[in-house]
Amino acid sequence: MADEQKMDREGLERVARVFQAFSDATRLAILQELKSGPCGVGTLVERVGGSQGNISKQLQVLAETGFIRREKKGNQVFYSIDDPRVFEMCNVVCSKLKSEAQEKAGFVFEI
Amino acid sequence: MADEQKMDREGLERVARVFQAFSDATRLAILQELKSGPCGVGTLVERVGGSQGNISKQLQVLAETGFIRREKKGNQVFYSIDDPRVFEMCNVVCSKLKSEAQEKAGFVFEI
DNA sequence: TTGATATATTCCAATATACGAATATAAGGG
DNA sequence: CCCTTATATTCGTATATTGGAATATATCAA
Numbered sequence: 001m002a003d004e005q006k007m008d009r010e011g012l013e014r015v016a017r018v019f020q021a022f023s024d025a026t027r028l029a030i031l032q033e034l035k036s037g038p039c040g041v042g043t044l045v046e047r048v049g050g051s052q053g054n055i056s057k058q059l060q061v062l063a064e065t066g067f068i069r070r071e072k073k074g075n076q077v078f079y080s081i082d083d084p085r086v087f088e089m090c091n092v093v094c095s096k097l098k099s100e101a102q103e104k105a106g107f108v109f110e111i
Numbered sequence: 112m113a114d115e116q117k118m119d120r121e122g123l124e125r126v127a128r129v130f131q132a133f134s135d136a137t138r139l140a141i142l143q144e145l146k147s148g149p150c151g152v153g154t155l156v157e158r159v160g161g162s163q164g165n166i167s168k169q170l171q172v173l174a175e176t177g178f179i180r181r182e183k184k185g186n187q188v189f190y191s192i193d194d195p196r197v198f199e200m201c202n203v204v205c206s207k208l209k210s211e212a213q214e215k216a217g218f219v220f221e222i
Numbered sequence: 223t224t225g226a227t228a229t230a231t232t233c234c235a236a237t238a239t240a241c242g243a244a245t246a247t248a249a250g251g252g
Numbered sequence: 253c254c255c256t257t258a259t260a261t262t263c264g265t266a267t268a269t270t271g272g273a274a275t276a277t278a279t280c281a282a
Contacts, residue, residue, distance in 0.1 A: 020134035025123040
């Protein structure tokens with residue numbers, strides 16, 4: 001959130017829109033693949049699974065966040081990570097889930 | 112995302128669920144209020160707007176992420192930020208939106 | 223216990239989302 | 253131009269989400 005003053009509803013909605021883009025397992029799976037490097041749509045369809053149309057649609061959603069880049073090269077389109085801070089966000093969530101899992105398993109040693 | 116190996120679908124779905132919790136303007140407005148400190152439900156209803164029932168529901172969604180804490184004190188319930196990294200994530204998104212806005216406005220000086 | 227206050231829950235309607243199937247568009251090779 | 257390959261778009265359906273209204277539950281005070 002902005003440092004000091006409060007965002008208005010429209011600003012909040014824009015932020016929400018970005019989180020929304022990362023709120024789907026298929027899109028996160030795509031992100032995970034893109035982590036290894038740029039990737040064409042067809043390759044992503046193979047690796048992530050699902051219909052070609054769907055993967056293409058989810059890629060657009062991701063590209064609209066500004067964190068993922070779309071680049072046309074001749075016949076095909078390559079997507080790639082444009083801003084790696086997207087993984088910082090994922091890491092925060094992952095580490096939170098991890099620590100929760102540990103608590104559930106009783107791996108907490110407090111006095 | 113986890114550091115090396117790929118997450119399975121179930122893991123991705125859990126991560127997605129957390130992002131999902133932050134993908135709504137009302138819930139982000141609540142977060143924004145909680146940034147100033149713990150807050151009771153009634154106060155949040157006043158400040159954020161909307162029905163009491165809705166605010167209460169959105170608070171549950173937030174609490175389920177593990178980033179927000181729920182604490183009952185006598186008659187009322189206070190919610191507060193349990194893990195401030197939630198704001199790191201928001202800041203990443205906000206700064207991205209900010210830089211996009213600048214680009215749109217032409218505030219980029221490249222040769 | 224009764225009443226008042228604070229929060230949670232249920233129910234419902236409107237809207238949004240995810241996905242596959244089918245189709246459209248674009249680019250390259252012959 | 254025709255055909256093939258690669259990607260995008262449209263359409264329909266099943267499911268999920270949002271939010272208000274009404275109701276339920278809990279706590280305190282008298």
